[in-house]
Amino acid sequence: MVVLYVVLPLALIFAGAAVAAFIWCARSGQFDDLTTPAQRILHDDDDER
Amino acid sequence: MTMTSTSSSAAREEVLCAHCHLPVPTGLIETDAEHQFCCHGCKTVFSIIHACHLDRYYAFRDRDLADAGQAAEPAKVTGKSYREFDDPTFLDLHASLLTNSEFGIQNSELRRTAFFLEGTHCAACVWLVEKLPNLLPGVSEARLDLGKSLLTVTWRQEAVALSRIGRMLDSLGYPPHPARSNTARSVRKLDDRRQMIRIGVAGACAGNTMLLAVALYAGMLSTMDPAYRLFFRWLSTAIGIVALAWPGSVFFRGAWAAIKTRTPHLDLPIALALGAGGIAGVYNTITNTGDIYFDSLSVLVFLLLVGRFLQHRQQTLADDSVELLFSLTPMTARRVMGIKNSELRIENDERIVSGAAPVARKRKLEEVPITALKVADVVEVLAGESVPVDGVVLEGSSSLDESLLTGESRARGISAGDVVHAGTVNLTSAVLVAVRATGEETRVGRLMRLVTQAARSKAPIVLLADRLAGWFLVVVLAIAAVVFFGWFLAGSKYAAEYTVAILIVACPCALGLATPLAVSVAIGRAARRGILIKGGETLERLAKPGLLLLDKTGTLTTGRISVVNWVGDESIKPLVLAIERHSTHPTARAMAEGLTNGEWRIENRANGDVQVADVVQCAEGGITGTVDGRAVVMGSRRFVRSRGMEIPGWADEEIGKQLAAGASPVVVAVEGAVRAVAACGDGLRPDAAVTLAELRTLGWRVEILSGDDPAIVQHVAGQLGIPAGDAKGGLLPEQKLVIVQSELQNGPVVMVGDGVNDAAALAAATVGIAVHGGAEASLSAASIYLNRPGLRAIVDCLRASRRTLAVIHRAMAASLAYNTFGVTLAALGLINPLVAAILMPISSLTVLSLAFGAKTFKNRE
CATH class of the missing domain: 3.30.70.100 (Alpha-Beta Plaits)
Incomplete structure (x- = not known):
C-alpha cells in the first residue's frame, strides 16, 4: 500500500490540472453564455458557397 | 389556364x-x-x-x-x-x-x-x-x-x-x-466569471476532501495504519485550506464588512464556523490529535456559493430583460440640416420663431444619436415618435401626449412657439423642434437626478436571514462559552474540542441556503409570468401589507384615448367608424380604435363594405362625410349646432355628464338628427376594479397619486370606490416624492406607476412597481417591472411574495431545528466528523426540497 504515497498526490495533481483547465475556460469566456451553444451544435458546419 | x-x-x-x-x-x-x-x-x-x-x-x-x-x-x-x-x-x-x-x-x-x-x-x-x-x-x-x-x-x-x-x-x-452601458456589462461579465471559478474550485475541493474523508471514516470503523491516517489527514487539510482561503474568502470578507458597518449579516456565523473549524483542524493535524472537519467545511463553502450563484443568476436574468427593453427606446433623432441659427430670430427667452419660413423647402435630414444633438440644432419629430429633447416648436402643429411626463391624460395641441419636453409623444403630424436642452439638462434629465437622490436616500433593509444571523451568533457564542466552562470545570480535557465542534455544527448552512433558493425559485417563476423582479430583497419588502399608491394615467387607466361611453343608437356605429378611419385627428383615431377593439366595439361586423365620400375634417372641432349616401356629422356640441342641428335634452344631459367625468363628448348626427353621444377618454383598465378589491382583501390601503386634473382623478376614484380624500390629483413629480417619503414613516409604501413623473416616487418607495408600457425612467427606478398588460400581476406579486416569505420561514425553521439538534449533540460531546458530515447535507436537502416544492407563483393562471 506504499504506492498510495505516490498515487494519491498524483490523483490530486490531475484534479488540480482539471481545475486549472476549468479556470482557463471560465476566464476565456466559455461559460458566459449557457444557452446558445446548446442550439448552435445543431447546425452542420459545412460551407455551401 | x-x-x-x-x-x-x-x-x-x-x-x-x-x-x-x-x-x-x-x-x-x-x-x-x-x-x-x-x-x-x-x-x-x-x-x-x-x-x-x-x-x-x-x-x-x-x-x-x-x-x-x-x-x-x-x-x-x-x-x-x-x-x-x-x-x-x-x-x-x-x-x-x-x-x-x-x-x-x-x-x-x-x-x-x-x-x-x-x-x-x-x-x-x-x-x-x-x-x-x-x-x-x-x-x-x-x-x-x-x-x-x-x-x-x-x-x-x-x-x-x-x-x-x-x-x-x-x-x-x-x-x-x-x-447600452458596455462597461457595466463587462464588469458584470468578469464578476460572473469570478463567481463561476470560485464555485468550480470549491466543488473540486469538496469532492476531493469527501473522497479522503470516506477513507478516514472507513478507517474509524476498522483499523487503519496510523501512518496512512496521518497522510490522509494532511492531504485533507491541504485541500481544506485551499477551499477556505480561496472560494471561502468571500465569507470572511463579508463578515469583516459586516463587523466594520456593525450590521448583522449571515456571513458572520458562517465565517465563525469556517474560521474555528479551519484553525482547530490545522492544529489537530499538526498535533495529530482530535477530529478534523475539512470535508464538511469545504462542502459548506461549495453549497453556499451555489445557492448564491442561483439567486444571482435569476436576478441578472431579470436585469437582462429590463436592459433589452431599455435598448428598444430610440436613441436617435433626425437632425435637419441647412437650417442655421441665423435663420432663427429669437424674440425673447421663451419663443423662437422661424424667420425665413422654410416650409416648402426640401430639407436634408440626417440620423444622429441623441447624444450628438446640441442646443439650437433643429430636429424633426414624426407622428408617433417621442420627442428626444426639450425645445420649442418651430414649424408644424400637432398634438402631444404628455401623460408620461405629467400624468395629464388629455393630449395638448402644439403649434409653432410652444415649448415641448423630452419624453412626450408626438401624436398627429410631424413637427420641427429647435433644441433648447439635451440629456441631463432636460426636464426628464432633472427628474432622473431626483430619482438617483431618492434611491440613495432609501434606507436599506436588513434581510430576515441577516437579522436572524445576528441573534444566531450571540446564542451560539453563549452556548459555546457555557459548554466550554461546563466541561472545563467538570475537568474534561476535551473542553476545547467540544466547543469547536459546537461552532462548526452550528454553522447556518441551511439558513444560508434558504433565502437564495426560495428567492431564485420565485424570481424565475415570476419572470415566466411577465413579472420582472430586480432585487432579491424586493419580495421580502412586499410581504407586509401597508400603503399602496397608484398612479392614474397609464396605470389605473390604459393611458390611451379610446371610446369610454356610447349613448344612443348602436346601429350607426359602422357609419362612424367608416368616417373616422379617414382622419388622423387624435379623437378620430381614438374613436376608430375604440369601435374596432374596445369595450364599445361593433359587435357583428358582417357587412363592412360601405361607400364613404366627402369626408371633411373641420377646424372647429368636427368631421363630416357621407356614408352610403347618408350624411354624417360628428363633433363637439358647438360644431353640431353650427351645422344647424338641435341638441335634444337627453344628449345635452349626457354631454354634461361626460364633461364632468373628464371625457370629451362627441355628438353624432345622421341625416340631420342627433342619434348618439359618444365619449372619448382615457378608460380604466378592465381589471382595475377587481385588482383593487383584491388588494384591499390582502390588507393594503389603496390611494391614488396623479398628476392629472383633480376633477378627473376624483371621477376615476369614484368609479373604483376609493374615498375622495385618498385620491390626490394635480401633483408634480416632486410632490409625489414628498408624499411617498412622508408616508414611509408610517410603514411600507408600494408605489405603482408608469411615467417619468412617477420615477422618483418609485425609487423612494419601499417597492416601486412599473407597469407595462411605461417610460424608460420608471423602468430603471422601479424594482419590479410588469411585462404584461394589466394590473392583476400586482396581486400575483404580493401573493407570491407572501408565499415566498412563508417558504423562507419554513426553511429557516427546519435549518434551525437541525442546528439545535447538532449543537445539543456537540454540547454533550457526542458529535464527530461523520455525524456532522451526515447532518449537514440532510439539512440542506430539506431546505432545497422546501424551496423547489413551494407553490410560490402557482395557483393562478
Missing part, C-alpha cells in the same frame, strides 16, 4: 406566405410569382435568405417551431437607414477598437460592438444571424447570445459600414438596437 371562380377562392384560402406560413391577404397575391408573401417584411427577408443560398434556415426554423409547438411570425422589417451607426460619436461610444490580430488580419482596423436584436427566438435565428460574415464581406464574426438576445459583431471598418450591417440585420427581420 382558365380558373373557375369557386376554385380560385378555394386556392386563395390556401395561399400561404413563403416566409411565415400565414395566409396571404387577397390583395397581395401575385398570380405569376413563384413565392407569395403576406407582407413586405417577409418578402425582404425571404429574398435575402434565398439570394444568399441560406434556404436551410427554413428547415431549421420549422423544426424548432414544431418542437416548441409554436407558429412562425411575420418578419418585422423596419426599413430604417441606421445611418446614425456611422456617426463617429456613436462608434466611439458603442464600438471598441480591436488592436490585436485576433483574426489574423494585419493592418486593418477591427471594431467590435454589441446589439440587442429584436425577434430572435430559436436555434434557426442563431444560425441565420451567425451567417452574417457570409452575407457581408468585411464582417469577421457574429456571435449571438440567445438568452440575452445580444449579438456581438466584429467587422473591418474600412470594408463595411456599420449602418450596412444594421440594415442587413433589419432586412433579415432582426432590427438591431445598440446595447
Whole structure:
C-alpha cells in the first residue's frame, strides 16, 4: 500500500490540472453564455458557397 | 389556364406566405410569382435568405417551431437607414477598437460592438444571424447570445459600414438596437466569471476532501495504519485550506464588512464556523490529535456559493430583460440640416420663431444619436415618435401626449412657439423642434437626478436571514462559552474540542441556503409570468401589507384615448367608424380604435363594405362625410349646432355628464338628427376594479397619486370606490416624492406607476412597481417591472411574495431545528466528523426540497 504515497498526490495533481483547465475556460469566456451553444451544435458546419 | 371562380377562392384560402406560413391577404397575391408573401417584411427577408443560398434556415426554423409547438411570425422589417451607426460619436461610444490580430488580419482596423436584436427566438435565428460574415464581406464574426438576445459583431471598418450591417440585420427581420452601458456589462461579465471559478474550485475541493474523508471514516470503523491516517489527514487539510482561503474568502470578507458597518449579516456565523473549524483542524493535524472537519467545511463553502450563484443568476436574468427593453427606446433623432441659427430670430427667452419660413423647402435630414444633438440644432419629430429633447416648436402643429411626463391624460395641441419636453409623444403630424436642452439638462434629465437622490436616500433593509444571523451568533457564542466552562470545570480535557465542534455544527448552512433558493425559485417563476423582479430583497419588502399608491394615467387607466361611453343608437356605429378611419385627428383615431377593439366595439361586423365620400375634417372641432349616401356629422356640441342641428335634452344631459367625468363628448348626427353621444377618454383598465378589491382583501390601503386634473382623478376614484380624500390629483413629480417619503414613516409604501413623473416616487418607495408600457425612467427606478398588460400581476406579486416569505420561514425553521439538534449533540460531546458530515447535507436537502416544492407563483393562471 506504499504506492498510495505516490498515487494519491498524483490523483490530486490531475484534479488540480482539471481545475486549472476549468479556470482557463471560465476566464476565456466559455461559460458566459449557457444557452446558445446548446442550439448552435445543431447546425452542420459545412460551407455551401 | 382558365380558373373557375369557386376554385380560385378555394386556392386563395390556401395561399400561404413563403416566409411565415400565414395566409396571404387577397390583395397581395401575385398570380405569376413563384413565392407569395403576406407582407413586405417577409418578402425582404425571404429574398435575402434565398439570394444568399441560406434556404436551410427554413428547415431549421420549422423544426424548432414544431418542437416548441409554436407558429412562425411575420418578419418585422423596419426599413430604417441606421445611418446614425456611422456617426463617429456613436462608434466611439458603442464600438471598441480591436488592436490585436485576433483574426489574423494585419493592418486593418477591427471594431467590435454589441446589439440587442429584436425577434430572435430559436436555434434557426442563431444560425441565420451567425451567417452574417457570409452575407457581408468585411464582417469577421457574429456571435449571438440567445438568452440575452445580444449579438456581438466584429467587422473591418474600412470594408463595411456599420449602418450596412444594421440594415442587413433589419432586412433579415432582426432590427438591431445598440446595447447600452458596455462597461457595466463587462464588469458584470468578469464578476460572473469570478463567481463561476470560485464555485468550480470549491466543488473540486469538496469532492476531493469527501473522497479522503470516506477513507478516514472507513478507517474509524476498522483499523487503519496510523501512518496512512496521518497522510490522509494532511492531504485533507491541504485541500481544506485551499477551499477556505480561496472560494471561502468571500465569507470572511463579508463578515469583516459586516463587523466594520456593525450590521448583522449571515456571513458572520458562517465565517465563525469556517474560521474555528479551519484553525482547530490545522492544529489537530499538526498535533495529530482530535477530529478534523475539512470535508464538511469545504462542502459548506461549495453549497453556499451555489445557492448564491442561483439567486444571482435569476436576478441578472431579470436585469437582462429590463436592459433589452431599455435598448428598444430610440436613441436617435433626425437632425435637419441647412437650417442655421441665423435663420432663427429669437424674440425673447421663451419663443423662437422661424424667420425665413422654410416650409416648402426640401430639407436634408440626417440620423444622429441623441447624444450628438446640441442646443439650437433643429430636429424633426414624426407622428408617433417621442420627442428626444426639450425645445420649442418651430414649424408644424400637432398634438402631444404628455401623460408620461405629467400624468395629464388629455393630449395638448402644439403649434409653432410652444415649448415641448423630452419624453412626450408626438401624436398627429410631424413637427420641427429647435433644441433648447439635451440629456441631463432636460426636464426628464432633472427628474432622473431626483430619482438617483431618492434611491440613495432609501434606507436599506436588513434581510430576515441577516437579522436572524445576528441573534444566531450571540446564542451560539453563549452556548459555546457555557459548554466550554461546563466541561472545563467538570475537568474534561476535551473542553476545547467540544466547543469547536459546537461552532462548526452550528454553522447556518441551511439558513444560508434558504433565502437564495426560495428567492431564485420565485424570481424565475415570476419572470415566466411577465413579472420582472430586480432585487432579491424586493419580495421580502412586499410581504407586509401597508400603503399602496397608484398612479392614474397609464396605470389605473390604459393611458390611451379610446371610446369610454356610447349613448344612443348602436346601429350607426359602422357609419362612424367608416368616417373616422379617414382622419388622423387624435379623437378620430381614438374613436376608430375604440369601435374596432374596445369595450364599445361593433359587435357583428358582417357587412363592412360601405361607400364613404366627402369626408371633411373641420377646424372647429368636427368631421363630416357621407356614408352610403347618408350624411354624417360628428363633433363637439358647438360644431353640431353650427351645422344647424338641435341638441335634444337627453344628449345635452349626457354631454354634461361626460364633461364632468373628464371625457370629451362627441355628438353624432345622421341625416340631420342627433342619434348618439359618444365619449372619448382615457378608460380604466378592465381589471382595475377587481385588482383593487383584491388588494384591499390582502390588507393594503389603496390611494391614488396623479398628476392629472383633480376633477378627473376624483371621477376615476369614484368609479373604483376609493374615498375622495385618498385620491390626490394635480401633483408634480416632486410632490409625489414628498408624499411617498412622508408616508414611509408610517410603514411600507408600494408605489405603482408608469411615467417619468412617477420615477422618483418609485425609487423612494419601499417597492416601486412599473407597469407595462411605461417610460424608460420608471423602468430603471422601479424594482419590479410588469411585462404584461394589466394590473392583476400586482396581486400575483404580493401573493407570491407572501408565499415566498412563508417558504423562507419554513426553511429557516427546519435549518434551525437541525442546528439545535447538532449543537445539543456537540454540547454533550457526542458529535464527530461523520455525524456532522451526515447532518449537514440532510439539512440542506430539506431546505432545497422546501424551496423547489413551494407553490410560490402557482395557483393562478
